[in-house]
Amino acid sequence: MEHTAQDPHERPFFAPSGKGGLASWIFSTDHKRIGLLYLGLIMLMFSVAVVLGLLLRLKLMTPGNTLLTPQQYNAIFTLHGVIMVFMVVIPSIPASFGNIFLPLHIGANDVSFPRLNNFSWWLYVTGLVLALVSIFTGNGPPDTGWTFYVPFSEHTTTNVSIAVIAVFVLGFSSILTGLNFITTVHRLRTPGMTWRKLPLFVWSLYATGWIQVLATPILGITALLIFSERVLHLGLFDPGRGGDPLLYQHLFWIYSHPAVYIMILPAMGVISEIIPVFSRKPVFGYNMIAFSSLAIAFAGSLVWAHHMFTSGMSDNAVLLFSFLTFVVAIPSAIKVFNWLSTMYKGSISLDPPLLFSLGFILMFSIGGLTGLVLGSAGTDIHVHDTYFVVAHFHYVIFGGTGLGMFAAMHYWFPKVFGRMYDHTRAFWSFWIILLGMNVLYFPMFVMGLQGMPRRYYDYLPQYAPLQMVSTWGSWILAVGLILMFHNLYRGCRYGPVATKNPWGGATLEWTLPTPLPAEAFYGDPVAPEPYDYKGVNPDG
Amino acid sequence: MVAPRLVNVVQAVDNTFLLIFGLSALLLLGITVAMIWFVIRYSRKNNPTPATFSGNFWAELIWILAPTLLVMGMFYSGWHSYRALRDAPPGAMQVKVLAHMWAWDFEYANGRHSPELVVPVGVPVGLSVTSSDVLHGFFAPAFRIKIDAVPGMTNHAWFRADKAGEYVIFCSVYCGVGHAKMLSAIKAVSQEEFDRFMAGKPAASKPDGRAIAEAQGCLGCHSLDGSVIVGPSFKGLFGTKSLAKDGAPVDRAFVAALLHDPAARLGKATMMPAYPALTAADREALVNFLESLGVKPGSAGQGTAGGGRP
Numbered sequence: 001m002e003h004t005a006q007d008p009h010e011r012p013f014f015a016p017s018g019k020g021g022l023a024s025w026i027f028s029t030d031h032k033r034i035g036l037l038y039l040g041l042i043m044l045m046f047s048v049a050v051v052l053g054l055l056l057r058l059k060l061m062t063p064g065n066t067l068l069t070p071q072q073y074n075a076i077f078t079l080h081g082v083i084m085v086f087m088v089v090i091p092s093i094p095a096s097f098g099n100i101f102l103p104l105h106i107g108a109n110d111v112s113f114p115r116l117n118n119f120s121w122w123l124y125v126t127g128l129v130l131a132l133v134s135i136f137t138g139n140g141p142p143d144t145g146w147t148f149y150v151p152f153s154e155h156t157t158t159n160v161s162i163a164v165i166a167v168f169v170l171g172f173s174s175i176l177t178g179l180n181f182i183t184t185v186h187r188l189r190t191p192g193m194t195w196r197k198l199p200l201f202v203w204s205l206y207a208t209g210w211i212q213v214l215a216t217p218i219l220g221i222t223a224l225l226i227f228s229e230r231v232l233h234l235g236l237f238d239p240g241r242g243g244d245p246l247l248y249q250h251l252f253w254i255y256s257h258p259a260v261y262i263m264i265l266p267a268m269g270v271i272s273e274i275i276p277v278f279s280r281k282p283v284f285g286y287n288m289i290a291f292s293s294l295a296i297a298f299a300g301s302l303v304w305a306h307h308m309f310t311s312g313m314s315d316n317a318v319l320l321f322s323f324l325t326f327v328v329a330i331p332s333a334i335k336v337f338n339w340l341s342t343m344y345k346g347s348i349s350l351d352p353p354l355l356f357s358l359g360f361i362l363m364f365s366i367g368g369l370t371g372l373v374l375g376s377a378g379t380d381i382h383v384h385d386t387y388f389v390v391a392h393f394h395y396v397i398f399g400g401t402g403l404g405m406f407a408a409m410h411y412w413f414p415k416v417f418g419r420m421y422d423h424t425r426a427f428w429s430f431w432i433i434l435l436g437m438n439v440l441y442f443p444m445f446v447m448g449l450q451g452m453p454r455r456y457y458d459y460l461p462q463y464a465p466l467q468m469v470s471t472w473g474s475w476i477l478a479v480g481l482i483l484m485f486h487n488l489y490r491g492c493r494y495g496p497v498a499t500k501n502p503w504g505g506a507t508l509e510w511t512l513p514t515p516l517p518a519e520a521f522y523g524d525p526v527a528p529e530p531y532d533y534k535g536v537n538p539d540g
Numbered sequence: 541m542v543a544p545r546l547v548n549v550v551q552a553v554d555n556t557f558l559l560i561f562g563l564s565a566l567l568l569l570g571i572t573v574a575m576i577w578f579v580i581r582y583s584r585k586n587n588p589t590p591a592t593f594s595g596n597f598w599a600e601l602i603w604i605l606a607p608t609l610l611v612m613g614m615f616y617s618g619w620h621s622y623r624a625l626r627d628a629p630p631g632a633m634q635v636k637v638l639a640h641m642w643a644w645d646f647e648y649a650n651g652r653h654s655p656e657l658v659v660p661v662g663v664p665v666g667l668s669v670t671s672s673d674v675l676h677g678f679f680a681p682a683f684r685i686k687i688d689a690v691p692g693m694t695n696h697a698w699f700r701a702d703k704a705g706e707y708v709i710f711c712s713v714y715c716g717v718g719h720a721k722m723l724s725a726i727k728a729v730s731q732e733e734f735d736r737f738m739a740g741k742p743a744a745s746k747p748d749g750r751a752i753a754e755a756q757g758c759l760g761c762h763s764l765d766g767s768v769i770v771g772p773s774f775k776g777l778f779g780t781k782s783l784a785k786d787g788a789p790v791d792r793a794f795v796a797a798l799l800h801d802p803a804a805r806l807g808k809a810t811m812m813p814a815y816p817a818l819t820a821a822d823r824e825a826l827v828n829f830l831e832s833l834g835v836k837p838g839s840a841g842q843g844t845a846g847g848g849r850p
Contacts, residue, residue, distance in 0.1 A: 070717045070760075071770055145714050151691060152674040152716060157811050239692025245675060246690065279582070282594035288603070310677065310686045310712070312695035315626055322618060326611040333607035336571060341599060343578040345591035350579055358575055365571050369564035372611065376618025378556045381625055382684040385677060385712040449557075451681025453710045456720035460708070531594070 008519035012418060017518065026121075029114035032516055034121050035099030036416070041124065042088055042096060043485075049083040050481065052076050057440070057474040060467050063459050073457035074143040075158070079135065081146030082163065086170045087128060089401055090259060093266035094212075095124070095177055097408045098205045100416065100516070102181055104509040105199045107190025107525040112183040120176040127170035134162035145455060147256070150237040150248045154229045161230050164223040171220045174262070178212025181205050192527035196290075199507045199530045200283065203290040204269025207297040211258045211265075215301060219255035222248070246311055253304035261300040263397055264364075265293055267404025268335055271357045274411050275339050277505045278354035279346030282531040285338040292331035299328040309380045318377050325375035332368055336361060349538075351503065352426035356407035359434050363399025367392055370445065388448025391441045399437055406433075409488060414498030418515030421491025429484035436477025443470045504538035506530055549699070552621040553684040559617050563610055625685060628698035632664035639669065639676035639689035641813050642718025642757035644709065652738055655755045657709065657726045660734035664700045673813040677712030680726055686712055701728030716811065717770050718760025749829020752822050756815060764833065770811060778834020782806075790834070795827050 011017060013032040016024060025033055056077055059067045068076065103111055111117050135141040138159035144152055153160050185198070185206045198206075225248075228234045235241030237248040276283040283289065305313060305321040339361060348354070370392045373379045383389065414420050443466040444452075452463050459467065501510040507530045512520055581587070635657065636647040646657045659665050669678050671689035679686040683699035701707070711722035729737070753759055753774070761770035762777075772783065782790045785807030797805040802812040818826070 069769065070720065074714075074717060074719075143716070149675055149714070152714070155674065155811065156716070239690075244692075246693075279590065280584075281590040282592065284593075285595050285600050285603070287595075288600055309622075311688050312690055312693055315622075318622065319619060322622075323615055326615040329611050330604065330607050334603050337603040338600075340571065340574050340578070341596075341603075343575070343582065345587070345593075346578070346582050347584045347587050347590035348579055348582050349584045358579070361575060362572060365568055369560075369568060372560050372564065372614055373557065376556055376560060376614055376621075378553045378618045378621025378623075378625060378684075379560065380618075381622065381686050382553060382557075382681065384686055385679070451679070451708070451710065453677075453679060453712050455714040458720045460723075533590075 009517050009522065010513065011518050012515040013518045014515070015518075027118065029110070029118050030518065031099050031103050031110050031114065031117060032416075032518075034117050035096050037121055038091060038099060038124070039096035041128070042092055045083050045087045045128070049080050049088060050478070052080040052083070054474050054478060056080060057471045059457065060459070061471040062468070063461060063464055065458065068457065070457045071140075071143065074145075074455075075141040077455060078142050078145055082131065082142070082167070084397075085146050085259070086167055087124075087131070089263045089397055090170075090174055091124065091177070092263070092401060092405050093270060093408060094181065094205055094208055094262075095120075095173075097270070097412060098181065098266060099177075101412065101509055102202055102205050103184060103188065104512065104516075104520055105202050105507055105530075106185065106188060106193050107508055107521060107527060108184060108188035109520050111180045112187055113180050116176055117180055120173045120180070123169055123173035123176070127166045127173060130162055130166035130169060134159040134166060137162065147252060148223075148226055149252075150226070150229070150243075150245050151239065153226055154238055161227055164226045168220050168223040168227075171216045171223070174212050175216045175220075178209035178216070181209040182213065185209075190521075190524045190527050194527070196286070197527050197530060198290070200272035200286070200289050200293075201266075201269035201507075204265045204272070204293045207293040208262050208265045211262050211297050211301065215255045215258040215262075218251060219259075222251040222255065225251070246308070246313060249308050249311055250305065253307045254301075257304040257307065258297075258301045260393075260396070261296055263401045264404075265296060267360065267401045267408075268293070270404045270408045270411070271339060271360050272335075273505075273507070274353045274357045274407055275342050276346075276531045276533075277411075277503050278351060278357075279343050279348050280504070280533050281342060281346035282533075283338070284341035284344075285334075286531065288334055289338050292334050295331040296328060299324065299331070303328055306375055306380070309377055310384050322375055322377040322380075326372070329368065329372060329375065332364075336365060336368075352421075352423055352430065353407050353411035353503070355427065355430050356403050356410055359430060360400055360403040360407060363395050363403060363434075363437065367395030367397075367400055370395065382451075383448050385454055386448035387444040387452045387454055390454050391444035391448060394437075394441045394444075399441075403433075406430075406484065411503070412509075413488065413491065414502050415509055415512075415514055415516060417492045417495075418498055419491055419493075419495035420498045420502065421487050421495055425483060425487040429480050429487055432480030432483060433477060434480075436473050436475075436480050438473070440470055440473030440477055443467075443473070499539035501536070501539050504533060504536050506533055506536045510536075548702075549621075549624045550682075550684050552624040556614075556617045556621045560614050563614070567610075625697070628666045628696070629664045632666035632698055633659070634666045634668065635659075637667050637669040637678055637689065639671040639678065639711070639722075640757065640815075641673050641716060642711070642722040642760040643755050644678075644722070644724040645755075648738060650738060652740075654737075656724050658734060658737045659701055659726060659728055660731045661701055661704050661728045663731075664698055666698045667696065669695045669697065674715050675713045676715050676722065677710075679710040679712035680707055681710070682707040682726075688713055699726075701726065704728050704730065716760075718757050721760055722757070749825040749827075749832075752818075752826050753829060756818070756826075758826075761811070774830055774833045776834055778830045780834070790830070792827050795830060796823060799823060799826075 139157045142160045142163040143156060143158045144160055225236055229237055235243045237243040237245055272289055303321060303325045305317055306325045309318050447463050447466050498514050500514050506528055508525055634649055638645040646654045669687050669689045671691045676689040678689055685697045685699050687695045687697040705728055707726040709724040711719055763769050763773040764775055766773045766775045778790050780790055782788055782794055788794050799815045799818055801814050802810050
């Protein structure tokens with residue numbers, strides 16, 4: 001054993017070779033180690049932001065000045081948003097599982113630019129540190145909301161300047177990851193891996209990469225402009241200096257709307273992998289799913305101003321952006337129908353990864369359908385900036401991307417860690433999380449329709465009962481999350497040793513030893529049909 | 541027969557809500573039932589041998605066409621109701637709305653100012669909305685209207701109250717520490733009552749410092765009980781050393797200069813907005829109010845911090 005353990009094709013990628021130690025991780029150019037580094041930090045930041053969210057819900061359980069001062073409340077919802085959006089959800093699946101499995105899916109031993117990949121991670125760490133600095137220095141943590149709307153963000157005395165620099169740096173981390181993925185998909189596919197043989201996860205990351213590369217620079221520019229406004233008083237956005245606040249909103253959403261597709265597309269890719277594997281049936285409408293990823297990436301870049309229907313922009317702009325918003329709903333609907341069609345007449349085994357994926361479909365459908373209310377001009381006016389919007393994006397991003405991420409964790413867990421978690425506990429954690437999410441967020445739809453504005457630390461008594469229910473939901477959700485992470489941690493430490501292909505996947509990573517070896521392929525592997533399960537069976 | 545211009549806007553918007561929610565509920569039900577049914581009917585036990593097809597031209601065509609038709613219908617309905625929200629009937633009564641941190645000011649054609657929007661029942665009201673500091677949002681849920689108050693820009697909305705009553709106004713765009721307290725009301729009253737309101741003297745003719753401090757949103761940052769919200773508490777403030785760079789005491793001249801241009805007077809960046817529109821009488825009343833809190837701090841325990849507005 002000792003002898004073969006030194007063979008990089010046998011030795012697990014996380015086992016030390018030579019010196020080992022911290023430096024062999026943080027300076028690693030191995031895509032698998034970098035993916036795991038990302039996963040660890042992302043989950044750490046996720047936990048921090050969840051705690052902040054629980055604190056917000058606890059304050060909102062009852063009306064009045066309780067628990068938090070208004071200023072503390074404003075700082076906490078800002079931090080919750082900034083951390084969740086820029087440090088958790090945007091890097092989530094691409095930076096962790098994308099890094100680990102995109103090269104393996106196409107038969108490559110690493111990404112095109114491994115050192116750049118390590119640099120991306122360092123930029124991510126730098127962004128985290130800067131964000132921490134902004135919390136503890138100056139006149140306190142930013143209180144602008146994650147949107148940094150001007151002129152408020154120019155005038156507030158809190159530490160917005162450093163926070164936007166953090167966002168700028170995090171943006172570059174995202175751009176470089178996207179660039180790396182695009183290049184890798186173009187250049188490093190194993191011979192025979194034609195574009196129509198790419199796993200759909202790769203297609204979704206490829207589409208995501210283009211959004212990262214094309215849209216994120218706008219975020220960088222916008223962050224720098226806020227910084228310049230605050231420090232140099234340029235007068236671009238401040239009407240007092242002849243600037244235009246709506247210009248800021250356009251710049252911000254030109255990135256931040258496509259950003260929601262950076263968040264959701266990789267999760268859709270994960271779901272497109274999991275459903276056929278557990279249905280033992282080729283994915284239905286491969287071309288359409290792959291094409292709809294590109295269509296979402298393209299059309300999603302043209303709908304940003306639907307965040308601005310009440311801003312005072314022209315009615316013609318409202319007409320156009322409302323129309324385009326409905327257009328972008330179509331490829332998402334196509335994906336959902338194709339996933340269902342994949343299950344039709346399959347041979348379905350309801351294992352934890354599939355369960356989380358079906359949870360994704362349910363929650364994403366609710367989030368997507370309520371998005372139609374927001375895309376429709378007349379109804380958006382009423383629910384814009386209310387709890388309805390808060391509910392909508394938590395259904396899409398937490399119910400969608402979050403459950404997609406959890407599905408990915410349960411799907412690839414045995415392959416990455418070489419051990420298996422407890423299935424019964426995974427089932428329980430799923431149902432508790434699903435229940436918690438719905439009790440937490442569904443009342444927000446109702447409150448939003450009743451007019452409850454977002455970002456209020458206090459509210460009228462008429463909203464008190466539903467606010468209370470929503471807070472109960474946050475506790476149920478917390479229990480589910482703790483159970484799930486505990487189960488995964490236990491599995492990782494003490495779980496039974498996993499086999500090579502426990503689910504019967506046909507993509508290339510399942511041909512590799514478990515846990516993943518440091519060096520994946522000997523030469524160029526033969527490109528498989530990614531969704532042909534003839535002769536591929538789950539172990540055992 | 542009601543003229544087409546006077547369509548019930550609330551009804552038009554709600555019809556769009558019903559259309560989208562109705563279709564969405566059907567779709568969601570279909571998706572969920574299909575998921576559950578497939579998991580049971582095609583479980584590995586019930587269907588050990590999976591089918592092998594990977595597509596179907598007609599099904600895929602329907603997957604494209606069905607959602608396209610549905611969303612285009614929703615788009616049209618949404619646009620239709622949006623038009624109703626935007627097209628104010630000609631001859632609507634015009635009110636200027638000024639939002640500032642953290643209060644509303646409504647100015648009528650005859651120059652009358654009010655912190656609440658009093659309107660006659662059945663009369664269309666056109667609003668010209670702007671802000672003097674940061675973004676705010678005028679949101680009256682009962683009338684389904686919402687429009688941002690943007691400094692340097694005037695935005696428009698209109699509504700018609702068909703029933704007498706009091707309807708809440710929220711600030712919908714986050715604007716800082718007083719955002720959740722930036723509430724007001726639309727009071728729909730009979731024409732006679734409205735005429736009396738319009739003929740009445742402006743509220744500030746007998747300036748009451750405390751009322752001004754509340755109406756101008758001062759109390760969002762400055763408490764009356766000694767607790768610190770954002771700025772220093774008003775309690776016992778008058779006569780003490782100010783936070784200005786030059787360390788000047790809080791006196792009449794200081795407060796006047798501060799209200800005119802806070803950053804200039806303090807000599808450093810501040811969250812406090814300027815109040816250049818405050819009349820001399822109002823400023824006088826405000827300073828008197830501060831003085832009354834400063835001289836005898838023990839007697840100033842009235843009221844609670846920040847909140848307390850109905």
